[in-house]
Amino acid sequence: MNSSATSDLYRDITDFARTTPSWFQHLAELWTEAGLLLFGVLFIAVWWYARPAGARAVAVAVLAPLATAVAYVCSELTKSALTEERPCRAVAGAGASLIPCPPVGDWSFPSNHATIAGAAAIALALARPVLAYLTVPMALLMAFSRVFVGVHYPHDVAVGLVFGGVVATLVVLAAARPVDALVGTMRTSGSSLALLLAGPGHPARTSDHVAVTERV
Known part of the structure; x- marks a missing residue:
């Protein structure tokens, strides 16, 4: 991957970062990891909210973290194939990164965080x-x-965002129907654990699809 195209933008952003107050820098350092935890909380909340709804709504909610995990694996495989060095080591004239530069072998493109x-x-x-x-x-x-x-680099995160979104969409599109059927089966199994995971549904809505999932 040719990193020179966004090296200047990388320098501009990191130079700006070092002019910001220390509390803002610490906030950025925190968010780079805490955002992942917040997404995890949202996965659980969306699944719980979907449980009383139709089987398709539960299926898409359950697929959300799975699709994200698949995107991460695809990103990691891509990183291992392309082996782009981190800008905190490769960009000449750039100041020190605000957090420790990942070790050699933890490649840069695409960004796993952005993909997730x-x-x-x-x-x-x-x-x-x-x-x-x-x-x-x-x-x-x-x-x-x-x-x-x-x-x-900026291109690491830009590609990661798009890559993650595309992979997640494809996974949900491909798996929504069979998982929908599985949720329906779990709801009629009589197992308390199955009902906990799949939700009780609603008698009038079990076969309904919420607006967005009708298109999935």
Whole structure:
């Protein structure tokens, strides 16, 4: 991967980062990891919210974290094949990163954090469309924070966001129907654990699809 195209932008962003107050730098350092935890909380909340709804709504909610995990694996495989060095070691004239530069072998392109953020944002929005107003800004801020703290090029995070969103969408599209059927089966199994996971549904809505999942 040719990193020279965004090296100057990387320097500009990291130079700006070092002019910001220390509390803001610490906030960016925190968000680069804490955002992942918040996405995890949203996965659980969306699944719980979907349980009384139709089987398709539960299926898409359950697929959201799975699709994000698949996107991460695809990103890691891509990183291992392309082996782009981290900008905190490779960009001449750049100042020190705000957090320790990852070790050699922890490659830069694409950004795993941005891929996870992009995948989670889209998967959650497919499950609960109104969440897009929250998850998309979250993903963008997480991606930017990886450049801000100095461990990724801008193109690493831009591609990661798109890559994660595309993979998550494809996984949900491919798996929604069989998981929908599985949820329906679990709801009629009589198992208390199955009912806990799949939800009780609603007698009048079990076969209904929420608006967004009708398109999945």
